[in-house]
Amino acid sequence: MYFGLGDVEEASRGYVLDYYGRMGVETATMIADSVLRDAESVAGTVDAFAQVGFDELILDPTIADPGQVDLLAEALA
Numbered sequence: 001m002y003f004g005l006g007d008v009e010e011a012s013r014g015y016v017l018d019y020y021g022r023m024g025v026e027t028a029t030m031i032a033d034s035v036l037r038d039a040e041s042v043a044g045t046v047d048a049f050a051q052v053g054f055d056e057l058i059l060d061p062t063i064a065d066p067g068q069v070d071l072l073a074e075a076l077a
Helices: 009-023 025-033 039-049 069-077
Strands: none
Touching: 009 025, 039 069
16 A cells, blocks of 8 residues: 655655656556545555455555655554
């Protein structure tokens, strides 16, 4: 799952749209719209996957900032 926490929505969205742009605007926009952007969404998504039996989930930041890892840890604390 992609995530971008904090005040980074514009940069996060831009990255995803650029990365997936070659797949077409509709697909790139769908993926950009699915990025987890707040702590509640991250925690809820992780919990939902756990409830159906997943024991691993990769959370991939859309912003190249190590601070995203700290924000992720706070969201899951």
